[in-house]
Amino acid sequence: MKEKIIETSIELFDRKGFKETSVQEIVEAMGVTKGAFYYYFKSKEELLRDICLTYIEDLLQQQERILRDENKDCTTKLYEIVYMLIHNIRTRRKSARIFFREMRHLHEEHLQEIKAKRRAFRENYQKLIEEGIAEGEFKQTHTPHMVTFGILGITNWSYYWFNPDGEISEEKLAEIYVDLILNGIKNREGK
Amino acid sequence: MKEKIIETSIELFDRKGFKETSVQEIVEAMGVTKGAFYYYFKSKEELLRDICLTYIEDLLQQQERILRDENKDCTTKLYEIVYMLIHNIRTRRKSARIFFREMRHLHEEHLQEIKAKRRAFRENYQKLIEEGIAEGEFKQTHTPHMVTFGILGITNWSYYWFNPDGEISEEKLAEIYVDLILNGIKNREGK
Numbered sequence: 001m002k003e004k005i006i007e008t009s010i011e012l013f014d015r016k017g018f019k020e021t022s023v024q025e026i027v028e029a030m031g032v033t034k035g036a037f038y039y040y041f042k043s044k045e046e047l048l049r050d051i052c053l054t055y056i057e058d059l060l061q062q063q064e065r066i067l068r069d070e071n072k073d074c075t076t077k078l079y080e081i082v083y084m085l086i087h088n089i090r091t092r093r094k095s096a097r098i099f100f101r102e103m104r105h106l107h108e109e110h111l112q113e114i115k116a117k118r119r120a121f122r123e124n125y126q127k128l129i130e131e132g133i134a135e136g137e138f139k140q141t142h143t144p145h146m147v148t149f150g151i152l153g154i155t156n157w158s159y160y161w162f163n164p165d166g167e168i169s170e171e172k173l174a175e176i177y178v179d180l181i182l183n184g185i186k187n188r189e190g191k
Numbered sequence: 192m193k194e195k196i197i198e199t200s201i202e203l204f205d206r207k208g209f210k211e212t213s214v215q216e217i218v219e220a221m222g223v224t225k226g227a228f229y230y231y232f233k234s235k236e237e238l239l240r241d242i243c244l245t246y247i248e249d250l251l252q253q254q255e256r257i258l259r260d261e262n263k264d265c266t267t268k269l270y271e272i273v274y275m276l277i278h279n280i281r282t283r284r285k286s287a288r289i290f291f292r293e294m295r296h297l298h299e300e301h302l303q304e305i306k307a308k309r310r311a312f313r314e315n316y317q318k319l320i321e322e323g324i325a326e327g328e329f330k331q332t333h334t335p336h337m338v339t340f341g342i343l344g345i346t347n348w349s350y351y352w353f354n355p356d357g358e359i360s361e362e363k364l365a366e367i368y369v370d371l372i373l374n375g376i377k378n379r380e381g382k
Contacts, residue, residue, distance in 0.1 A: 017208075019210060020210050075377075100351075101292055129376065132376070137377070137378055138378055139377065139379070139380075141367075141376070143359065143363075143367055146359060146364060146367045146368075147371060149348065149352060149353075150345045150348075150349075150368055150371050151376075152348065153344045153346070153347065153349065154341045155344070156344065156348055157348055158341075158344065161340060168334065172334075173337060176332075176341070177337075177341055179375075180341050180375065183374075183375040183377055184370075184371065184372055184373045184374040184375035185320065185323070185329045185338060185342075185372060185373060186328070186374055187327055187329055187330040
Protein backbone atom coordinates (compact mmCIF):
# COMPACT_ATOMS: atom_id res chain seq x y z
CA MET A 1 0.00 0.00 0.00
CA LYS A 2 2.80 2.40 0.90
CA GLU A 3 4.45 1.76 -2.47
CA LYS A 4 1.14 2.36 -4.26
CA ILE A 5 0.64 5.70 -2.43
CA ILE A 6 4.14 6.76 -3.46
CA GLU A 7 3.62 5.68 -7.08
CA THR A 8 0.25 7.45 -7.37
CA SER A 9 1.63 10.61 -5.77
CA ILE A 10 4.64 10.71 -8.09
CA GLU A 11 2.21 10.60 -11.05
CA LEU A 12 0.06 13.39 -9.61
CA PHE A 13 2.89 15.60 -8.29
CA ASP A 14 4.65 15.39 -11.65
CA ARG A 15 1.53 16.17 -13.68
CA LYS A 16 -0.21 18.72 -11.44
CA GLY A 17 2.48 19.85 -9.01
CA PHE A 18 2.96 19.15 -5.30
CA LYS A 19 0.99 22.13 -3.98
CA GLU A 20 -1.82 21.58 -6.45
CA THR A 21 -2.34 17.94 -5.42
CA SER A 22 -4.33 17.28 -2.25
CA VAL A 23 -4.23 14.17 -0.07
CA GLN A 24 -7.91 13.81 -1.02
CA GLU A 25 -6.98 13.53 -4.70
CA ILE A 26 -4.28 10.97 -3.98
CA VAL A 27 -6.61 8.67 -2.04
CA GLU A 28 -9.42 9.17 -4.56
CA ALA A 29 -7.10 8.15 -7.40
CA MET A 30 -6.35 4.99 -5.41
CA GLY A 31 -9.89 4.33 -4.26
CA VAL A 32 -8.90 4.22 -0.57
CA THR A 33 -9.65 6.40 2.46
CA LYS A 34 -7.58 9.20 3.94
CA GLY A 35 -7.00 6.93 6.93
CA ALA A 36 -4.92 4.63 4.72
CA PHE A 37 -2.78 7.58 3.68
CA TYR A 38 -2.22 8.87 7.19
CA TYR A 39 -1.36 5.39 8.41
CA TYR A 40 1.81 5.58 6.28
CA PHE A 41 2.55 9.31 6.13
CA LYS A 42 2.05 12.00 8.75
CA SER A 43 1.55 14.59 6.02
CA LYS A 44 1.86 15.32 2.32
CA GLU A 45 5.19 16.97 3.10
CA GLU A 46 6.49 13.77 4.67
CA LEU A 47 5.51 11.92 1.50
CA LEU A 48 7.42 14.47 -0.60
CA ARG A 49 10.43 13.98 1.64
CA ASP A 50 10.15 10.22 1.12
CA ILE A 51 10.08 10.65 -2.68
CA CYS A 52 13.07 13.02 -2.71
CA LEU A 53 15.06 10.93 -0.24
CA THR A 54 14.46 7.67 -2.11
CA TYR A 55 15.46 9.34 -5.35
CA ILE A 56 18.77 10.77 -4.14
CA GLU A 57 19.73 7.82 -1.90
CA ASP A 58 19.21 5.43 -4.76
CA LEU A 59 21.46 7.52 -7.02
CA LEU A 60 24.08 7.75 -4.28
CA GLN A 61 24.09 3.98 -3.80
CA GLN A 62 24.44 3.33 -7.52
CA GLN A 63 27.24 5.88 -7.70
CA GLU A 64 29.09 4.43 -4.73
CA ARG A 65 28.87 0.93 -6.19
CA ILE A 66 30.58 2.24 -9.35
CA LEU A 67 33.23 4.21 -7.49
CA ARG A 68 34.16 1.34 -5.16
CA ASP A 69 35.39 -0.93 -7.94
CA GLU A 70 39.19 -0.87 -7.71
CA ASN A 71 39.75 -2.65 -11.01
CA LYS A 72 38.39 0.18 -13.12
CA ASP A 73 40.11 3.39 -14.13
CA CYS A 74 38.50 6.81 -13.72
CA THR A 75 37.51 7.06 -17.39
CA THR A 76 35.52 3.82 -17.11
CA LYS A 77 33.89 4.97 -13.89
CA LEU A 78 32.98 8.28 -15.54
CA TYR A 79 31.26 6.38 -18.36
CA GLU A 80 29.42 4.19 -15.88
CA ILE A 81 28.11 7.16 -13.88
CA VAL A 82 26.99 8.98 -17.05
CA TYR A 83 25.30 5.79 -18.27
CA MET A 84 23.70 5.17 -14.88
CA LEU A 85 22.20 8.68 -14.85
CA ILE A 86 20.84 8.35 -18.38
CA HIS A 87 19.60 4.81 -17.78
CA ASN A 88 17.67 6.02 -14.72
CA ILE A 89 15.60 8.40 -16.85
CA ARG A 90 13.36 5.52 -17.91
CA THR A 91 12.31 4.69 -14.35
CA ARG A 92 13.15 7.84 -12.41
CA ARG A 93 12.31 10.80 -14.66
CA LYS A 94 9.20 11.81 -12.75
CA SER A 95 10.89 11.45 -9.37
CA ALA A 96 13.80 13.51 -10.70
CA ARG A 97 11.52 16.29 -11.90
CA ILE A 98 9.70 16.33 -8.56
CA PHE A 99 13.06 16.33 -6.79
CA PHE A 100 14.31 19.39 -8.67
CA ARG A 101 11.03 21.28 -8.87
CA GLU A 102 9.31 20.59 -5.56
CA MET A 103 12.21 20.25 -3.14
CA ARG A 104 11.63 23.88 -2.13
CA HIS A 105 8.34 22.84 -0.50
CA LEU A 106 10.12 20.67 2.08
CA HIS A 107 10.43 21.78 5.69
CA GLU A 108 13.80 23.25 6.50
CA GLU A 109 15.26 20.18 8.28
CA HIS A 110 14.12 17.84 5.51
CA LEU A 111 15.46 20.22 2.88
CA GLN A 112 18.86 20.25 4.58
CA GLU A 113 18.85 16.46 4.81
CA ILE A 114 18.17 16.14 1.07
CA LYS A 115 20.64 18.86 0.11
CA ALA A 116 23.39 17.11 2.10
CA LYS A 117 22.88 13.96 0.03
CA ARG A 118 22.74 15.90 -3.21
CA ARG A 119 26.03 17.54 -2.17
CA ALA A 120 27.53 14.12 -1.39
CA PHE A 121 26.67 12.95 -4.90
CA ARG A 122 28.37 15.99 -6.42
CA GLU A 123 31.40 15.68 -4.15
CA ASN A 124 31.83 12.01 -5.07
CA TYR A 125 31.75 13.06 -8.72
CA GLN A 126 34.33 15.76 -8.08
CA LYS A 127 36.58 13.30 -6.22
CA LEU A 128 36.47 11.05 -9.29
CA ILE A 129 37.57 13.96 -11.49
CA GLU A 130 40.37 14.82 -9.05
CA GLU A 131 41.47 11.21 -8.84
CA GLY A 132 41.55 11.07 -12.66
CA ILE A 133 43.77 14.16 -12.65
CA ALA A 134 46.10 12.58 -10.07
CA GLU A 135 46.24 9.41 -12.20
CA GLY A 136 47.08 11.41 -15.33
CA GLU A 137 43.84 10.39 -17.09
CA PHE A 138 42.27 13.83 -16.91
CA LYS A 139 44.04 17.12 -17.43
CA GLN A 140 44.96 19.51 -14.63
CA THR A 141 42.40 22.15 -13.65
CA HIS A 142 42.22 24.73 -10.88
CA THR A 143 38.43 24.52 -10.89
CA PRO A 144 37.41 20.85 -10.61
CA HIS A 145 34.20 21.92 -8.83
CA MET A 146 33.11 24.07 -11.79
CA VAL A 147 33.98 21.30 -14.24
CA THR A 148 31.94 18.89 -12.11
CA PHE A 149 28.90 21.19 -12.21
CA GLY A 150 29.27 21.38 -15.99
CA ILE A 151 29.44 17.60 -16.38
CA LEU A 152 26.44 17.20 -14.08
CA GLY A 153 24.53 19.74 -16.16
CA ILE A 154 24.90 17.61 -19.30
CA THR A 155 23.15 14.58 -17.79
CA ASN A 156 20.77 16.42 -15.43
CA TRP A 157 19.41 18.37 -18.37
CA SER A 158 18.70 15.16 -20.29
CA TYR A 159 15.89 14.42 -17.80
CA TYR A 160 13.97 17.26 -19.49
CA TRP A 161 14.17 16.11 -23.08
CA PHE A 162 15.61 12.62 -23.59
CA ASN A 163 13.23 9.92 -24.82
CA PRO A 164 14.71 6.50 -23.94
CA ASP A 165 12.50 4.92 -26.61
CA GLY A 166 13.57 7.37 -29.34
CA GLU A 167 16.12 7.03 -32.13
CA ILE A 168 19.14 7.28 -29.82
CA SER A 169 19.60 4.53 -27.22
CA GLU A 170 20.71 5.13 -23.63
CA GLU A 171 24.06 3.47 -24.40
CA LYS A 172 24.60 5.67 -27.46
CA LEU A 173 23.74 8.87 -25.57
CA ALA A 174 26.11 7.90 -22.76
CA GLU A 175 28.86 7.36 -25.37
CA ILE A 176 28.15 10.71 -27.03
CA TYR A 177 28.28 12.50 -23.69
CA VAL A 178 31.39 10.77 -22.40
CA ASP A 179 33.09 11.66 -25.70
CA LEU A 180 31.95 15.28 -25.24
CA ILE A 181 33.23 15.30 -21.65
CA LEU A 182 36.56 13.65 -22.49
CA ASN A 183 37.39 15.05 -25.91
CA GLY A 184 35.19 18.06 -26.54
CA ILE A 185 34.02 19.03 -30.01
CA LYS A 186 37.20 20.62 -31.36
CA ASN A 187 38.57 19.19 -34.59
CA ARG A 188 42.14 18.06 -33.90
CA GLU A 189 42.88 16.80 -37.38
CA GLY A 190 44.54 19.24 -39.79
CA LYS A 191 42.00 21.51 -41.47
CA MET B 192 3.13 50.26 -13.94
CA LYS B 193 3.16 47.27 -16.28
CA GLU B 194 6.89 46.79 -15.67
CA LYS B 195 6.34 46.99 -11.93
CA ILE B 196 3.60 44.34 -12.08
CA ILE B 197 5.93 42.06 -14.02
CA GLU B 198 8.84 42.66 -11.64
CA THR B 199 6.73 42.02 -8.55
CA SER B 200 5.21 38.89 -10.07
CA ILE B 201 8.60 37.48 -11.02
CA GLU B 202 9.67 37.86 -7.38
CA LEU B 203 6.51 36.17 -6.09
CA PHE B 204 6.29 33.42 -8.74
CA ASP B 205 9.93 32.51 -8.15
CA ARG B 206 9.62 32.44 -4.37
CA LYS B 207 6.15 30.95 -3.93
CA GLY B 208 5.28 29.45 -7.30
CA PHE B 209 2.84 30.55 -10.01
CA LYS B 210 -0.18 28.58 -8.76
CA GLU B 211 0.46 29.59 -5.16
CA THR B 212 0.50 33.32 -5.97
CA SER B 213 -2.85 35.08 -6.39
CA VAL B 214 -3.52 38.31 -8.27
CA GLN B 215 -4.63 39.65 -4.87
CA GLU B 216 -1.13 39.03 -3.46
CA ILE B 217 0.54 40.69 -6.44
CA VAL B 218 -1.51 43.88 -6.13
CA GLU B 219 -1.18 43.89 -2.32
CA ALA B 220 2.61 43.66 -2.62
CA MET B 221 2.44 46.72 -4.92
CA GLY B 222 -0.14 48.63 -2.92
CA VAL B 223 -2.50 49.00 -5.91
CA THR B 224 -5.95 47.67 -6.78
CA LYS B 225 -6.91 44.64 -8.84
CA GLY B 226 -8.23 47.07 -11.45
CA ALA B 227 -4.67 48.22 -12.14
CA PHE B 228 -3.62 44.62 -12.72
CA TYR B 229 -6.50 43.81 -15.05
CA TYR B 230 -5.90 46.98 -17.03
CA TYR B 231 -2.59 45.46 -18.22
CA PHE B 232 -3.26 41.72 -18.10
CA LYS B 233 -6.42 39.78 -18.83
CA SER B 234 -5.37 37.07 -16.40
CA LYS B 235 -2.51 35.69 -14.32
CA GLU B 236 -1.87 33.24 -17.13
CA GLU B 237 -1.40 36.10 -19.59
CA LEU B 238 1.15 37.61 -17.23
CA LEU B 239 3.01 34.28 -17.07
CA ARG B 240 3.01 34.14 -20.85
CA ASP B 241 4.46 37.66 -20.95
CA ILE B 242 7.27 36.68 -18.54
CA CYS B 243 8.13 33.51 -20.50
CA LEU B 244 7.92 35.24 -23.86
CA THR B 245 10.09 38.18 -22.82
CA TYR B 246 12.65 35.77 -21.39
CA ILE B 247 13.01 33.59 -24.49
CA GLU B 248 12.69 36.40 -27.07
CA ASP B 249 15.41 38.35 -25.31
CA LEU B 250 17.73 35.31 -25.41
CA LEU B 251 16.90 34.71 -29.07
CA GLN B 252 17.73 38.31 -29.98
CA GLN B 253 21.04 38.21 -28.14
CA GLN B 254 21.87 34.91 -29.81
CA GLU B 255 20.98 36.17 -33.28
CA ARG B 256 23.11 39.27 -32.79
CA ILE B 257 26.09 36.99 -32.02
CA LEU B 258 25.41 34.61 -34.91
CA ARG B 259 24.97 37.37 -37.51
CA ASP B 260 28.54 38.67 -37.16
CA GLU B 261 30.37 37.45 -40.28
CA ASN B 262 33.82 38.42 -39.04
CA LYS B 263 33.85 35.85 -36.26
CA ASP B 264 34.56 32.14 -36.48
CA CYS B 265 32.30 29.51 -34.93
CA THR B 266 34.57 29.00 -31.90
CA THR B 267 34.33 32.71 -31.04
CA LYS B 268 30.56 32.65 -31.48
CA LEU B 269 30.34 29.59 -29.25
CA TYR B 270 32.23 31.45 -26.54
CA GLU B 271 29.99 34.49 -26.92
CA ILE B 272 26.79 32.44 -26.60
CA VAL B 273 28.10 30.58 -23.53
CA TYR B 274 29.18 33.90 -21.99
CA MET B 275 25.85 35.52 -22.85
CA LEU B 276 23.92 32.72 -21.12
CA ILE B 277 26.07 32.89 -18.00
CA HIS B 278 26.04 36.69 -17.96
CA ASN B 279 22.24 36.66 -18.07
CA ILE B 280 22.07 34.74 -14.80
CA ARG B 281 22.60 37.99 -12.87
CA THR B 282 19.51 39.65 -14.29
CA ARG B 283 17.43 36.75 -15.59
CA ARG B 284 17.84 33.89 -13.13
CA LYS B 285 14.36 34.24 -11.65
CA SER B 286 12.71 34.58 -15.07
CA ALA B 287 14.66 31.52 -16.22
CA ARG B 288 13.51 29.45 -13.27
CA ILE B 289 9.90 30.53 -13.82
CA PHE B 290 10.31 29.76 -17.52
CA PHE B 291 11.49 26.19 -16.89
CA ARG B 292 9.31 25.42 -13.88
CA GLU B 293 6.00 27.15 -14.61
CA MET B 294 5.75 26.94 -18.40
CA ARG B 295 3.51 23.90 -17.97
CA HIS B 296 0.80 26.16 -16.51
CA LEU B 297 0.38 28.05 -19.80
CA HIS B 298 -2.64 27.49 -22.01
CA GLU B 299 -1.95 25.20 -24.92
CA GLU B 300 -1.60 27.89 -27.62
CA HIS B 301 0.72 30.00 -25.46
CA LEU B 302 2.74 26.92 -24.56
CA GLN B 303 3.21 26.10 -28.24
CA GLU B 304 4.23 29.69 -28.98
CA ILE B 305 6.90 29.59 -26.24
CA LYS B 306 8.11 26.12 -27.18
CA ALA B 307 8.57 27.21 -30.82
CA LYS B 308 10.91 29.97 -29.69
CA ARG B 309 12.78 27.67 -27.34
CA ARG B 310 13.19 25.27 -30.26
CA ALA B 311 14.45 28.12 -32.48
CA PHE B 312 17.12 28.93 -29.88
CA ARG B 313 18.26 25.30 -29.82
CA GLU B 314 18.20 25.01 -33.62
CA ASN B 315 20.31 28.14 -34.00
CA TYR B 316 22.80 26.61 -31.58
CA GLN B 317 22.82 23.37 -33.55
CA LYS B 318 23.33 25.25 -36.83
CA LEU B 319 26.40 26.90 -35.29
CA ILE B 320 27.80 23.48 -34.36
CA GLU B 321 27.09 22.19 -37.87
CA GLU B 322 28.68 25.25 -39.46
CA GLY B 323 31.74 24.74 -37.26
CA ILE B 324 31.95 21.17 -38.50
CA ALA B 325 31.68 22.31 -42.12
CA GLU B 326 34.41 24.89 -41.47
CA GLY B 327 36.69 22.25 -39.93
CA GLU B 328 36.67 23.95 -36.51
CA PHE B 329 34.60 21.23 -34.82
CA LYS B 330 34.91 17.52 -35.39
CA GLN B 331 32.45 15.45 -37.38
CA THR B 332 29.49 13.96 -35.53
CA HIS B 333 26.40 12.06 -36.64
CA THR B 334 24.45 13.43 -33.69
CA PRO B 335 24.85 17.24 -33.66
CA HIS B 336 21.40 17.53 -32.02
CA MET B 337 22.47 15.38 -29.06
CA VAL B 338 25.73 17.30 -28.72
CA THR B 339 23.73 20.54 -28.77
CA PHE B 340 21.47 19.34 -25.95
CA GLY B 341 24.58 18.43 -23.95
CA ILE B 342 26.16 21.85 -24.46
CA LEU B 343 22.89 23.55 -23.55
CA GLY B 344 22.71 21.44 -20.39
CA ILE B 345 26.03 22.81 -19.16
CA THR B 346 24.87 26.43 -19.18
CA ASN B 347 21.18 25.85 -18.41
CA TRP B 348 22.15 23.97 -15.28
CA SER B 349 24.30 26.87 -14.09
CA TYR B 350 21.07 28.84 -13.48
CA TYR B 351 20.48 26.54 -10.51
CA TRP B 352 23.78 26.94 -8.71
CA PHE B 353 26.05 29.69 -10.09
CA ASN B 354 26.58 32.76 -7.92
CA PRO B 355 27.75 35.64 -10.17
CA ASP B 356 29.18 37.38 -7.09
CA GLY B 357 31.11 34.33 -5.90
CA GLU B 358 34.78 33.37 -6.29
CA ILE B 359 34.49 32.57 -10.01
CA SER B 360 33.58 35.42 -12.38
CA GLU B 361 31.15 35.09 -15.28
CA GLU B 362 34.06 35.46 -17.73
CA LYS B 363 36.06 32.76 -15.97
CA LEU B 364 33.11 30.33 -15.90
CA ALA B 365 32.47 30.95 -19.61
CA GLU B 366 36.16 30.16 -20.30
CA ILE B 367 36.03 26.98 -18.21
CA TYR B 368 32.91 25.81 -20.02
CA VAL B 369 34.10 26.65 -23.51
CA ASP B 370 37.30 24.76 -22.71
CA LEU B 371 35.21 21.81 -21.51
CA ILE B 372 33.06 21.96 -24.67
CA LEU B 373 36.02 22.32 -27.05
CA ASN B 374 38.71 20.19 -25.43
CA GLY B 375 37.09 17.98 -22.83
CA ILE B 376 38.86 16.86 -19.68
CA LYS B 377 41.12 14.15 -21.11
CA ASN B 378 44.83 14.51 -20.49
CA ARG B 379 46.56 14.55 -23.89
CA GLU B 380 50.09 14.98 -22.58
CA GLY B 381 52.10 11.81 -22.00
CA LYS B 382 51.39 10.29 -18.60
